Amino acid sequence: MLHHYLKIAIRNLLKQKLYTVINIMGLAMGLASCVLIILFVMEHLSFDKFHQRADRIYRVNYKGKLSADSDPYHIGATPPPVARTLMNEFPEVELATRIYPKGSNLIRYQDKSFEEQHVLAVDSNFFKIFSFKLLEGDPSTVFSEPNAVIVTEEMAKKYFNNQPAMGKILSFGDERTPYKVVGVAENPPYNSHFTFHMLTSINTEKQVQQFDWSWIYCALTTYVQVKEGASADRIQAKFPDMVRRHAGNTIGRIFGTSIKDFEKSGNSIQLSLQPLPAIHLYSAGIGSGLGTHGDIKYLYIFSCVAIFILLLACINFMNLSTARSAGRSKEVGVRKVLGSVKSQLVGQFLTESMLTSLIAMLLAFALGELFLLLFKDLLFEGLDTNLLNQNWIWLCMVLLVFIVGIVAGSYPAFYLSAFRPVEVLKGKLRMGVKNSRIRSSLVVFQFGVSVCLIICTMFVFRQLSHLSNINTGFTKENVLVITNTDRLGTNRGAFKQALTNMPEVVNASYATNLPGTVIDSDLFKPEGANTEDQLLEFITADYEYLQTLNITLKDGRNFSRDFPSDADEEEGAMLINESAAAILGWDNPIGKHLRSARDDNNRKTIGVIKDFNFRSLHSPIKPLLILLAPEGDYMVVRIKPSEGKKVIGALETKWKSFSPNAPFDHFFMDERLNAQYKAEQQIGQIFSIFTSLAIFIACLGLFGLAAYTTEQRAKEIGIRKVLGASVMGVVNLLSKDFLKLVLLANIIAWPLAWLLMDYWLRDFAYRIDLEPWVFLVAALLAVITALLTVFYQAFKAAQNNPVESLRSE
Numbered sequence: 001m002l003h004h005y006l007k008i009a010i011r012n013l014l015k016q017k018l019y020t021v022i023n024i025m026g027l028a029m030g031l032a033s034c035v036l037i038i039l040f041v042m043e044h045l046s047f048d049k050f051h052q053r054a055d056r057i058y059r060v061n062y063k064g065k066l067s068a069d070s071d072p073y074h075i076g077a078t079p080p081p082v083a084r085t086l087m088n089e090f091p092e093v094e095l096a097t098r099i100y101p102k103g104s105n106l107i108r109y110q111d112k113s114f115e116e117q118h119v120l121a122v123d124s125n126f127f128k129i130f131s132f133k134l135l136e137g138d139p140s141t142v143f144s145e146p147n148a149v150i151v152t153e154e155m156a157k158k159y160f161n162n163q164p165a166m167g168k169i170l171s172f173g174d175e176r177t178p179y180k181v182v183g184v185a186e187n188p189p190y191n192s193h194f195t196f197h198m199l200t201s202i203n204t205e206k207q208v209q210q211f212d213w214s215w216i217y218c219a220l221t222t223y224v225q226v227k228e229g230a231s232a233d234r235i236q237a238k239f240p241d242m243v244r245r246h247a248g249n250t251i252g253r254i255f256g257t258s259i260k261d262f263e264k265s266g267n268s269i270q271l272s273l274q275p276l277p278a279i280h281l282y283s284a285g286i287g288s289g290l291g292t293h294g295d296i297k298y299l300y301i302f303s304c305v306a307i308f309i310l311l312l313a314c315i316n317f318m319n320l321s322t323a324r325s326a327g328r329s330k331e332v333g334v335r336k337v338l339g340s341v342k343s344q345l346v347g348q349f350l351t352e353s354m355l356t357s358l359i360a361m362l363l364a365f366a367l368g369e370l371f372l373l374l375f376k377d378l379l380f381e382g383l384d385t386n387l388l389n390q391n392w393i394w395l396c397m398v399l400l401v402f403i404v405g406i407v408a409g410s411y412p413a414f415y416l417s418a419f420r421p422v423e424v425l426k427g428k429l430r431m432g433v434k435n436s437r438i439r440s441s442l443v444v445f446q447f448g449v450s451v452c453l454i455i456c457t458m459f460v461f462r463q464l465s466h467l468s469n470i471n472t473g474f475t476k477e478n479v480l481v482i483t484n485t486d487r488l489g490t491n492r493g494a495f496k497q498a499l500t501n502m503p504e505v506v507n508a509s510y511a512t513n514l515p516g517t518v519i520d521s522d523l524f525k526p527e528g529a530n531t532e533d534q535l536l537e538f539i540t541a542d543y544e545y546l547q548t549l550n551i552t553l554k555d556g557r558n559f560s561r562d563f564p565s566d567a568d569e570e571e572g573a574m575l576i577n578e579s580a581a582a583i584l585g586w587d588n589p590i591g592k593h594l595r596s597a598r599d600d601n602n603r604k605t606i607g608v609i610k611d612f613n614f615r616s617l618h619s620p621i622k623p624l625l626i627l628l629a630p631e632g633d634y635m636v637v638r639i640k641p642s643e644g645k646k647v648i649g650a651l652e653t654k655w656k657s658f659s660p661n662a663p664f665d666h667f668f669m670d671e672r673l674n675a676q677y678k679a680e681q682q683i684g685q686i687f688s689i690f691t692s693l694a695i696f697i698a699c700l701g702l703f704g705l706a707a708y709t710t711e712q713r714a715k716e717i718g719i720r721k722v723l724g725a726s727v728m729g730v731v732n733l734l735s736k737d738f739l740k741l742v743l744l745a746n747i748i749a750w751p752l753a754w755l756l757m758d759y760w761l762r763d764f765a766y767r768i769d770l771e772p773w774v775f776l777v778a779a780l781l782a783v784i785t786a787l788l789t790v791f792y793q794a795f796k797a798a799q800n801n802p803v804e805s806l807r808s809e
Contacts, residue, residue: 010355018704019320019704020356022316022320022700022701022703022704023316023317023320023356023360023704024356024359024360024363025360025363025700026312026313026316026317026360026697026700026701027313027314027316027317027356027357027360027361027364027404028360028361028363028364028367029309029313029364029367029693029696029697030309030310030311030312030313030314030364030404030693030697031310031313031357031360031361031364031400031404032363032364032365032367032368032371033305033306033309033310033690033693034306034307034309034310034400035364035365035368035396035397035400036368036371036372037302037303037305037306037690038306038396039372040299040302041299041302041303043191044280044281044294044299045281045299046191047191047192047193047277047279047280047281047294048191048192048193048276048277048279048280049191049277050131050189050191050192051129051130051131051276052131053129053131053225054276054277055275055277056094056225056226056227056228056230057129057130057223057224057225057275057276058223058224058225058226058232058273058274058275058276059076059221059222059223059273059274059276059279060078060082060083060086060221060222060223060224060271060272060273060274061074061075061076061078061271061272061273061274061286062074062075062076062077062078062079062269062270062271063075063268063269063270063271063272064267064268064269064270065267065268073287074285074286074287075286075287076221076274076279076283076286076287076290077219077220077221077222078220078221078222078271079211079212079213079220080098080208080211080212080220081212081213081246082096082222082271083096083097083098083123083222083224084096085242085246086222086224089242090235090238091227092226092227092230092231092234092235093224093225093226093227093230093235094224094225094226094227095125095128095129095224095225096222096223096224096225097122097123097125097126097128097129097130097222097223097224098122098123098202098208098220098221098222098223099120099121099122099126099194099202099220099221099223099290100120100121100122100202100205100208100219100220100221101119101120101121101219101290102119102120102121102200102205103117103119104116104117104483104484104633104665105117105119105172105173105198106172106173106174106484106487106662106663107119107159107170107171107172107198108170108171108176108661109159109160109168109169109170109171112159113661113662113663114158114159114663115483115484115662115663115665116155116197116198117197118195118196118197118198119196119197119198119199119200120194120196120198120199120200120290121199121200121201121202121204121205121208122143122199122200122201122202123201123202124142124143124144124201124203126199127139127140127142128140128225129223129225130223132185132186132188132192133185133186134150134183134184134185134186135153135184135185135186136165136166136183136184137150137166137182137183137184138183139183142182142183143182143201143203145180145182146201146203146204147177147178147179147180147200147201147204148179148180148182148200148201149170149179149180149181149182149198149199149200150181150182150183150184150185150198150199150200151165151170151181151183151184151185151197151198152184152185152186152187152188152196152197152198153184153185153186153187154187154197155197155198156181156184165181165184166181166182166183166184167180167181168180168181169181174486174487174489179200183199185199192291193279193280193290193291193292193293194290194291195291208220212250213246213247213249213250219290221290223276224273232273232275235273236271236272236273239270239271239272240270242271243269243270243271244259247259247269251269274286279293280293280294281293281294281295281296281299282296284296284297294679295679298679298683301683302686305453305687305690308449308694309449309690309693309694309697310404311445311449312446312449312450312694312697312698312701313360313404313697314404314407315442315443315445315446315701316446316697316700316701316704317353317356318442319442319443319701319704319705320701320704320705350405350406350410353405353406354401354402354405354406356405357400357401357402357404357405358401358405360404361397361400361401361404365397440741443701443702443705443738443741443742443745444741444744444745444748445745446697446698446701446702446745447698447741447742447745447746447749447782447786448745448746448748448749448752449694449698449749450691450694450695450698450745450782451745451746451749451750451753451778451779451782452749452752452753452756453687453690453691453694453695454691454695454778454781454782455749455750455753455757455774455775455778456687456691456753456756456757456760457684457687457688457691458774458777458778459753459757459760459761459768459770459774460680460683460684460687460760461684462768462774463680463761463764463767463768464677464680464681464684466766466767466768467617467677467680467764467766468674470613470617470766472515472612472613472617473551473552473610473611473612473613474515474549474550474551474612474613475549475550475638476515476549476669476670476673477641477670478638478639478640478641478643479548479549479636479637479638479639479668479669479670480636480637480638480639480647480648480651480666480667480668480669481514481634481635481636481637481666481667481668481669481672482634482635482637482651482655482664482665482666483633483634483665483666483667484633484662484665485510485631485632485633485634485635486633487659487662488658488659488662489659491658491659492510492631493630493631494658495635495654495655495658495659496508496510496635498654498657498658499635499637499651499654502647502650502651502654504639504640504643504646504647504650505637505638505639505640505647506548506638506639506640507544507547507548507637507638508544508548508635508636508637508638509541509542509543509544509545509547509548509549509635509636510541510542510629510630510631510632510634510635510636511539511540511541511542511545511632511633511634511636512539512540512541512629512632512633512634513539513540513541513634514634514636514669514672515549515612515613515614515615515669515673516614516615516616516672516673516676519537519538519539519614519615519624520537520538520539520540521535521536521537521538522535522536522538522596523535523536523596524536524594524595524596524625525594525595526584526586526592526593526594527592527593527594534583534584534623536580536594536623536624536625537614537622537623537624537625538574538624538625538626538627539614539624539625539626539627540626540627540628540629540632541626541627541628541629541632542559542628542629542630542631542632543558543559543560543561543628543630545559545626545636546558546575546609548636548637548638549636549638550638551609551610551612552609552610552612553575553607553608553609553610554578554607554608554609554610555589555590555607555608556575556589556590556605556606556607556608557606557607558575558606558607559573559575559606559628563606565604566606566628567628567630569601570601570602571593571601571602571603571604572601572603572604572627572628573603573604573605573606573628574594574603574604574605574606574625574626574627574628575605575606575607575608575609575625575626576589576605576607576608576609576623576624576625576626577608577609577610577611577612577621577623577624577625578608578609578610578611579611579621579622579623579624580623580624580625581608582623583623584623586605589605589608590605590606590607590608591604591605592604592605593605594625603625603627609626616676616677617676617677617764617765617766618676618763618764618765619765620765636669637651645668648666651664651666652664695785699785699786699789702738702786702789702790703789703790705738706734706738706789706790706794709734709737710734710794717730717733717734720733730794731791731794731795734790734794735787735790735791735794738786738787738790739783739786739787742782742783742786743779743783745782746775746778746779746782749778750775753775753778754770754775757770758770
């Protein structure tokens with residue numbers, strides 16, 4: 001029986017070549033899109049699951065509010081003693097380990113020197129918790145000796161070429177501290193939420209050892225492995241008592257109050273456990289954690305897009321099959337008269353849809369490989385581009401063929417098999433209005449999805465354009481940043497002077513923080529005995545910082561060398577922004593003081609600057625202090641617009657003349673800031689790709705329906721032409737019905753697109769308005785696309801000789 005079904009199915013597919021091609025192309029596009037998005041989703045869901053005990057590993061997060069006027073903060077970091085406290089006081093905790101990023105490191109080997117960013121200081125039990133593989137070295141003893149370092153395969157090749165790495169000595173920093181290579185690790189997999197190039201012992205980090213529960217703004221991350229059967233919720237329930245016992249002294253020292261009074265005033269310090277596999281996708285709003293993170297909402301968005309695109313392809317199949325039902329009605333009638341039962345007819349039509357789906361899947365596989373190569377950097381960074389290497393692909397293909405075959409073929413199968421043979425063979429079959437309405441509804445759905453995607457794509461790119469063009473309050477264009485200027489040592493002043501003497505350089509300044517980077521925070525006590533302490537963010541910079549970035553001074557004066565007291569170590573000067581003045585309640589800030597809890601420095605306000613966006617534009621402007629520091633880790637250089645990247649060589653020559661052994665590391669500020677919106681840029685590009693695919697699939701279906709409609713109305717068109725109808729009159733006649741459907745699709749799509757974009761834009765402190773003209777442009781694009789699709793078939797039908805269509809009458 002199956003052999004018979006396949007034989008008839010192949011015969012019917014070959015008989016209707018145009019509709020077969022349309023169905024297979026549409027299904028192939030839909031299936032390829034679906035497979036790629038499944039691959040994208042599975043890639044992100046796989047993060048950190050390669051660790052053997054991933055289900056028992058948690059990151060300890062820190063959440064708190066330290067003053068009535070400050071915002072709550074949530075960070076993936078803890079004070080250094082948390083790990084030891086958890087091990088000592090919680091029998092459910094099997095292991096606890098800490099990871100401390102060492103920032104930028106100048107590392108030398110013989111005549112080679114590099115600036116390495118991914119160097120982590122870790123506890124000795126790091127490899128007991130995490131399943132990163134050591135190719136050389138004993139994981140239980142690698143950090144038994146001081147100044148030991150583990151390098152990855154990539155770093156071993158970079159520094160030692162093909163020579164053995166074990167036992168080699170690397171020099172760290174300007175002090176050339178020797179570190180012995182005691183292990184070689186396999187390169188961390190792409191689906192780890194943090195990566196590393198080198199590992200050292202955390203016991204050699206003095207700042208980690210000397211700080212207690214007061215060090216809450218560091219980037220030190222704590223992970224715990226709980227015992228089998230232990231409940232994370234029960235462990236978390238004990239955290240408040242632990243925090244009160246151990247953080248009480250810190251609260252008393254910093255705030256001058258008991259922890260009970262601290263909590264009664266609305267403040268809090270809380271610890272929580274976050275499952276390791278959830279860190280990558282569920283860390284939105286959690287700062288200071290290791291590595292970069294994704295966002296689960298984008299997986300939901302792309303999954304919905306995949307489903308809708310696949311549905312569009314299935315709708316094409318359903319539409320064309322039911323539209324051609326009249327042509328196969330006699331076949332159904334004859335087969336029923338000859339004894340075929342309904343189940344056999346359903347089996348025949350489902351076999352055709354399954355065969356079409358199978359052929360489409362084979363084509364989709366080839367298209368998927370092509371798309372992987374084209375969009376690897378956009379969607380699948382670090383992933384093998386060969387689909388055959390994905391273990392799940394075969395099961396996915398079989399399931400998709402089966403599901404698509406059933407979904408796309410079920411309605412036509414049951415509809416066609418329900419024809420009554422007597423009516424069919426007597427020529428009394430009436431297709432009815434119901435069938436036409438169903439096809440029309442499916443066309444409306446197709447173009448509704450397409451219009452919604454068009455609107456979303458346009459708004460995503462408009463928001464990105466808005467972010468790139470918004471006035472941030474400072475100049476980011478033509479600003480080059482030289483990193484790690486601490487490598488200059490005592491030559492910092494001379495290097496800066498040499499740069500400012502260059503004709504290509506407008507201005508230069510040292511700073512310890514840059515827009516878009518991590519900002520330091522501290523508790524400051526405002527002037528006045530009864531004023532509550534405030535948690536404020538601050539940066540340190542030299543005298544020329546405002547001029548270099550074109551930050552506007554609103555009131556008072558800037559730092560000046562004419563006022564030696566500005567650089568006083570105990571009562572230095574500071575600048576504050578408008579938001580800081582507002583939160584401190586200072587109507588006349590000039591001359592007011594803030595005392596720092598960190599160094600007890602009592603700083604004097606000498607100027608108020610206009611608010612500028614120091615953070616990402618996802619966040620509103622916050623209170624900010626600028627403290628004077630003549631030297632910093634970054635050199636910010638504003639160059640003339642006409643120079644651009646041409647000046648880099650000259651700057652590197654100057655750098656080498658003052659620091660010949662340190663690499664010249666630099667970047668342009670606008671490029672680094674724009675990279676903050678990589679996720680939004682990615683979603684915009686992905687929407688563009690899949691919107692184009694959705695429109696293409698919808699147009700394929702519309703083209704097929706237009707071909708069928710003109711075929712069915714051939715005699716009507718011939719009569720109209722005989723009676724004097726013009727070519728354009730016939731084209732209008734055939735186009736207007738489809739135009740009505742597209743316009744209806746717009747009306748349905750607009751509210752859905754508005755809701756989706758309004759929700760997405762809530763993540764931005766500075767967002768565009770949902771302008772009506774975007775909806776109108778999307779409608780116009782959909783109408784033009786539909787008309788162009790239908791026009792070819794309509795014009796072709798209108799050009800035909802009416803004698804040909806009326807000859808059989």
